[in-house]
Amino acid sequence: MHQHRRLLLSAIVLTLTCVLGSTLFHIDGSGQEPYPPPATGEPFAPINSVVYLPYIGPYRKWSPSYYIDIIDTLYGLGYALGYKDRYESGTQDNLVILDYGYPAKQGSTYGVYLVFDETGTFYSTSQVIDSAIDFASGYYDGTGYTDTTSHLRMVIGVNSCCNENTLAFFQGHGTAWGQAVNSIRLGISPYSSQVDVVGGSDIEMSFNDPYTTAQWLNYYMAASTCNPGSNSSVEGCFYNFGNLTISISGTSCATSESSPWRACDVWYVSWGAQKNGKRFARPVPEIYVGYNPDYPQYPWGYNATVWKDLSLFSANQMSAGKMYFVGPLTQRARCGEGCLSGNNTPYEGYVLLRDALASNPTTSMSLRWSTDITIQPTPTPTP
Amino acid sequence: MNQESELKSTLALFFFLAIMGLAFFVLITFFRVPHPGSIGSAQDSTQIATSFITPIPEETQTVAVITADKIIGEATHLATTRTPVTPIYLPTGIYDDQRVKISAALLFIDAQNAWGGFIDGHRFTLYAGALQSNPDQGVVYMVTSLPGGKLFEQYVTPSKHGALRVVSEQNNRLALVALDDTMFYFDIPTRQFVDSLTGVAPSVTPSPVGTPEPTSAPYPMPTSPVTEVP
Numbered sequence: 001m002h003q004h005r006r007l008l009l010s011a012i013v014l015t016l017t018c019v020l021g022s023t024l025f026h027i028d029g030s031g032q033e034p035y036p037p038p039a040t041g042e043p044f045a046p047i048n049s050v051v052y053l054p055y056i057g058p059y060r061k062w063s064p065s066y067y068i069d070i071i072d073t074l075y076g077l078g079y080a081l082g083y084k085d086r087y088e089s090g091t092q093d094n095l096v097i098l099d100y101g102y103p104a105k106q107g108s109t110y111g112v113y114l115v116f117d118e119t120g121t122f123y124s125t126s127q128v129i130d131s132a133i134d135f136a137s138g139y140y141d142g143t144g145y146t147d148t149t150s151h152l153r154m155v156i157g158v159n160s161c162c163n164e165n166t167l168a169f170f171q172g173h174g175t176a177w178g179q180a181v182n183s184i185r186l187g188i189s190p191y192s193s194q195v196d197v198v199g200g201s202d203i204e205m206s207f208n209d210p211y212t213t214a215q216w217l218n219y220y221m222a223a224s225t226c227n228p229g230s231n232s233s234v235e236g237c238f239y240n241f242g243n244l245t246i247s248i249s250g251t252s253c254a255t256s257e258s259s260p261w262r263a264c265d266v267w268y269v270s271w272g273a274q275k276n277g278k279r280f281a282r283p284v285p286e287i288y289v290g291y292n293p294d295y296p297q298y299p300w301g302y303n304a305t306v307w308k309d310l311s312l313f314s315a316n317q318m319s320a321g322k323m324y325f326v327g328p329l330t331q332r333a334r335c336g337e338g339c340l341s342g343n344n345t346p347y348e349g350y351v352l353l354r355d356a357l358a359s360n361p362t363t364s365m366s367l368r369w370s371t372d373i374t375i376q377p378t379p380t381p382t383p
Numbered sequence: 384m385n386q387e388s389e390l391k392s393t394l395a396l397f398f399f400l401a402i403m404g405l406a407f408f409v410l411i412t413f414f415r416v417p418h419p420g421s422i423g424s425a426q427d428s429t430q431i432a433t434s435f436i437t438p439i440p441e442e443t444q445t446v447a448v449i450t451a452d453k454i455i456g457e458a459t460h461l462a463t464t465r466t467p468v469t470p471i472y473l474p475t476g477i478y479d480d481q482r483v484k485i486s487a488a489l490l491f492i493d494a495q496n497a498w499g500g501f502i503d504g505h506r507f508t509l510y511a512g513a514l515q516s517n518p519d520q521g522v523v524y525m526v527t528s529l530p531g532g533k534l535f536e537q538y539v540t541p542s543k544h545g546a547l548r549v550v551s552e553q554n555n556r557l558a559l560v561a562l563d564d565t566m567f568y569f570d571i572p573t574r575q576f577v578d579s580l581t582g583v584a585p586s587v588t589p590s591p592v593g594t595p596e597p598t599s600a601p602y603p604m605p606t607s608p609v610t611e612v613p
Contacts, residue, residue: 069533102482106471116526118482119499120506122471162481340515378532
């Protein structure tokens with residue numbers, strides 16, 4: 001009789017366990033919901049009621065980067081990346097460039113013109129700061145409780161355009177951008193267990209002269225509170241995600257706005273600049289084109305070959321050691337099968353740069369990241 | 384003896400139930416997935432938001448604290464509203480600078496210049512030029528800023544006369560000159576090429592503005608794969 005009572009009580013306990021357990025699992029929903037759950041109701045809905053599809057790529061060691069063209073929807077974009085990481089096995093490690101377009105100024109306020117909005121709207125660095133913090137918090141929240149170790153490094157970038165602006169403008173903008181990235185670093189401190197930030201620029205030979213470009217970086221560096229890590233690492237404070245389209249020669253850097261681009265100038269904004277005796281900058285080179293049999297002198301494609309040569313130039317001509325590459329930048333997501341300027345996949349870009357660097361013991365190194373840039377996707381409105 | 388045994392069993396069972404209850408409390412408290420819109424009242428949200436402004440030192444963060452932090456973080460985001468971005472608009476008119484060319488290149492357009500203006504209260508940029516994949520094919524590419532997204536629209540000229548350039552505007556209609564001096568006129572509200580700056584535009588193509596919906600796949604691929612060398 002007593003045994004029956006105990007069995008009955010045990011059955012009740014087990015039933016309660018199952019019911020509560022299934023409730024808990026329902027709350028968790030792990031593996032059940034492919035997308036972030038849409039927000040419901042006001043006023044608690046996110047500012048941008050959007051749902052992003054998970055980003056699925058063929059090669060796991062790359063992350064998406066974006067030309068920002070909708071500045072106030074970045075929480076959802078970051079959330080989508082975090083959500084993807086949450087449901088991928090293991091710990092993920094992302095490098096994401098947020099390219100805010102063109103340096104700009106209205107009155108005494110510095111800011112940006114976003115791509116496709118350069119004829120329309122000025123956004124201040126305050127608005128850039130808010131949006132970048134939104135992206136970081138979105139990523140942090142998106143990874144959820146099950147993933148507290150995946151990592152995101154954000155690169156808060158502009159480009160080096162354009163030479164119709166004055167030198168004083170770029171010096172002021174460099175200072176303002178440095179201060180903005182400082183503010184972002186402070187703003188994302190609640191998420192620092194998973195997210196960190198550096199500044200960056202898409203420095204291109206055709207966008208501006210080398211002297212003005214280097215001045216922007218110098219003023220950025222002076223305003224930055226970031227202290228670079230070891231020279232033998234990717235822990236710089238500034239990433240140049242631009243191009244290199246000149247021959248690798250010229251150990252004297254530009255001394256005026258009329259100076260042409262030389263190897264020294266690209267080297268300086270990618271590696272040469274120093275703060276407290278440590279290298280402040282690191283390259284995230286555009287590796288857009290692959291091998292072309294018509295140009296056998298570039299066995300790893302033009303881009304990867306010349307960047308490897310620049311690293312060799314750094315070690316041999318500038319006595320500055322090899323350059324530590326953060327990783328390649330590709331643009332496959334934007335280009336698809338076409339593109340005048342090359343359409344390597346992230347994997348192709350990674351292999352080309354890796355093999356080019358490995359071809360010489362002086363430049364050989366492993367690459368931590370790979371990222372592929374495209375235009376920020378238009379959010380899908382929630383139902 | 385039997386009564387004593389029964390008492391012990393019952394006590395053990397109550398003890399077991401108490402432990403189970405405590406375990407569930409801990410699980411529910413610390414292992415909830417953050418869920419948008421899960422906060423019950425504005426008052427709750429405000430309190431959470433206020434408490435969130437003091438970050439927890441990283442070195443003391445345990446998994447449980449990080450978990451709670453994430454729940455609070457998402458609630459904070461949901462509860463707080465960023466000050467809406469107040470854009471500073473640039474003047475309406477023709478833009479002919481390096482930025483226009485760089486941005487248009489991202490859309491596979493070789494732009495000559497651009498027109499920046501408003502349509503139905505929405506800011507837009509219209510790039511004028513030619514397709515990168517076919518320099519003879521004139522094109523206008525319109526990017527309209529809508530709430531929450533951008534609308535991308537491409538319109539090619541009915542005949543090929545080279546790259547277009549905006550020369551003037553009248554009543555939301557643009558005059559464009561092609562490379563071989565052929566004139567084209569683009570009516571912005573109806574999104575079509577028309578015969579003149581002043582004629583009545585056929586109403587065959589309804590304006591997408593008014594029922595704005597950002598395109599889901601706004602970026603066209605080049606019409607033919609090309610590779611730049613080296």
